[in-house]
Amino acid sequence: MFKPSLVALLVALSAGSAAAQSALSSKQITIVAPFAAGGPTDTMARLVALGMSEKLSTRVLVENIAGAGGTIGSTRVAKAEPDGTTLVFGNIGTHAANAGLFKKLPYDPEHDFEPVALIASVPFVVATKNQLPVADFAGFRAVATTTPLTYGSAGIGSASHLACLLLNAAMHGKASHVPYRGVALAMNDLISGQIDFICDQTVTLIPHITGGSVRPLAVMSRTQLAQLPNLPTVAASGLPEVDVEAWNALFAPKGTPRPVVDQLFALVEEALAVPTVRSRLVEFGAVIPARDAAQPDALRAHVSAEIRKWVPIIRNAGVTAE
């Protein structure tokens, strides 16, 4: 059950930074990243944890509990003590698409969590291995409709799976899915040429593009990116139905008291205002929402709307987790 000491500590947080620091120094907040280290979820969770740690006297930890499209880590947090000390860094996959992709999801994304804060919306880019002989998205599409390519993702139901399966369905492509425990692992295999393409969030993909280790083809949302100005969108390249971005958000277990959720929201808001955290996120394409859209109640409504949006699209595409 809820530990009174944490309430005291979070009340102290709102009362003033010195009091908060001494109170919080005795408590450990852990953010579960339900994917492997080095991928977008892990990278963003670590940035948020860094910002939160700057506002406290303790370090906020990130624990990677990867596997099964983020469901293992998410389930762990759904069942954790609802006292504000264990949070999950969820996204469009773990808290929306999974509801359509898994026949039996071990948690209810709408009712097993208290939404804490919407963190960032991040564009996807489709990128191929350098060894694939295609120059642009049109060339890729032509190959994908005739050749059985492979794409890697962070597992069934993950955001990167959702994005690539939407793309493959829109192209009438022949590609098959290779699931990993996180995009970072899929990226290693893309770079070494073992898989053909990936749909990844720009926060981790842009450094690989800049370094020349993969070839970007198109942006999967409707607007072009300032960071990659020469890249067309998939929509403008003849597939207007492809329009997907990864939203990322923090959730606490159901039953976490509202005052604790509100204090955590305030802490996250401060964390996202830390210049090094904000600039690193924005530099690589993340869009941090306005306060109203980020708040717990707005996030709850957003999760419901996203489940209602994606589940029918996924079911119509005839895709379920094996």
Ligand code: ASP
């Ligand atoms: N969050 C990413 C996804 O859902 C995976 C990752 O961070 O590795 O695709």
